[in-house]
Amino acid sequence: MEIKELPKTGNAVKKRKKSGFREWIDSVVFAVTAAVLIRWIFFSAFVIPSSSMENSLLVGDYLFVSRLHYGTATPVTPLQIPLTHQTIWGTSIPSYLDWISLPQFRLPGFSEVKRGDVVVFNLPVEHPDLFEKYSTVLPDLKPHPVDLRTNYIKRCVGQPGDRMTISNGQVYYNGKKEANPARMQGEYFVSTSGAINEVNVFKKNGIIDYNQFTENFGDGVTTNDEFGYIVKTTAELAEKLKEFDFVKRIEPVFMPVQYKEPYLFPQTNLFSWNKDQYGPFVVPAKGMKINLTPQNVALYSEIIKSYEGNENVQVIGNRILQNGEVIGGYTFKQDYYFMMGDNRHNSADSRYWGFVPKDHIVGKAIFVWMSIDPDPIGFINKIRWDRLFSVIN
Incomplete structure (x- = not known):
């Protein structure tokens, strides 16, 4: 029409x-x-x-x-x-x-x-x-x-x-050494012959995080009663400091094996890990199946209870219950990632609060x-x- x-x-x-x-x-x-x-x-x-x-x-x-x-x-x-x-x-x-x-x-x-x-x-x-x-x-x-x-x-x-592990601050995955970021920052003990002009020596050379060494820095530093500083910097800048005639030696600082760092993830007595000696563990993947051993409950219970949309889940000791019944295994519903800051000794990252779900x-x-x-x-x-x-x- x-x-x-x-x-x-x-x-x-x-x-x-x-x-x-x-x-x-x-x-x-x-x-x-x-x-x-x-x-x-x-x-x-x-x-x-x-x-x-x-x-x-x-x-x-x-x-x-x-x-x-x-x-x-x-x-x-x-x-x-x-x-x-x-x-x-x-x-x-x-x-x-x-x-x-x-x-x-x-x-x-x-x-x-x-x-x-x-x-x-x-x-x-x-x-x-x-x-x-x-x-x-x-x-x-x-x-x-x-x-x-x-x-x-x-x-x-x-x-x-x-499958991840950290040994002396170096990250490994599936048995391979992971390439470090070019400007990754570590912690070093810089032994000097005495007090120095910190601004001229450190800050003008791109080092902004430094403190005079005291015993409060704890494990991981061998000083032999030397005077010095704890600095956070790159390996390249640490090498540059050796050019100063008042620098006696420079030593990277790592926490020792089996030293248990407080507040590390997971918060359990089953592992003696710290930020430099961490793992081994597996990053969860969608469809990956695990047996809920006490160690796996410690690592993955928060995922199962809080990030996967499961209902009526309880964590009691080293057991996980759903609808009041103990479950012996679990299959993950989404992918997860392990994240770290490049300032490896001053980063609140996955070593302290766990895995990052894909939906985040x-x-x-x-x-x-x-x-x-x-x-x-x-x-x-x-x-x-x-x-x-x-x-x-």
Whole structure:
């Protein structure tokens, strides 16, 4: 049937011109909507607040994180003020309501999380069942929905299914020595002939974390009653210090084998591990089956109870119960990762709070677009010009 356009009448309504205020509102709505979509689908901007990734990433580095690499995750908490994370800007007032919780889906990405990637993720232990347990290691933890837990940045050192161990600070996977990051930072004892000008010797050579040695530094340092300093730096900068005639020797600092470090994951007496001597253990993978031995219960009970969507799970001693019955084995429902900071002696990472579930992954750190030194030597050095638009490796 043919449809004809109706003839125009003399009563045509003229289109009203928008007021300036209405146009301003429309512009703001468009800008916010565009920013939210870009931030959710493509990339987000972050700033480095702590030294856990030094010397690869520095305090004051501003970076872009790609959400496309691993696939953008859909929001779990839709009732949220746009462009906020946990609180309203400049306040402690929550910026979201958890009245509605949606299932999470992940859009296709370019790749999976790879060994060596610098990854941003939501801190798993801000789970309502776990935050109090880990408040000693990470003060001021609060429970949040999975997509609004605090953003952390670390390097992936263990992929799903990897058999991991750390020996004298060196990471091994499946019996292979893992390549260390180029700017990884370790801890060293620098023996000197006496007190030195710390700013001229350390800070001007790129070493910002240093202290005069005292016995309070504990195990791992052999001093022979020598005067010296404990510094956290790269192997390259440690070698450079040997050029000073007042430096007698430099020794890397590692905690000894069988020295049990408090507050390490898992919090159990079954293992005598520390940050330098850790494992062996297996990183869980989707579909991987395990027997629930006492050791495996210690390593994986939090995953089974809190991260896999299981109901009516209890952990009693070295047993796991579901619906009141003891279970002897378990098959994991998603992949997990083991994350560590490049500042290996000053990083609260998977060695202290466990594995990162795949549904907590946010994105891959791509490049630094701005870097501001919070404690520069002179105002002219406030901006670290050499770091601008540098690719993150």
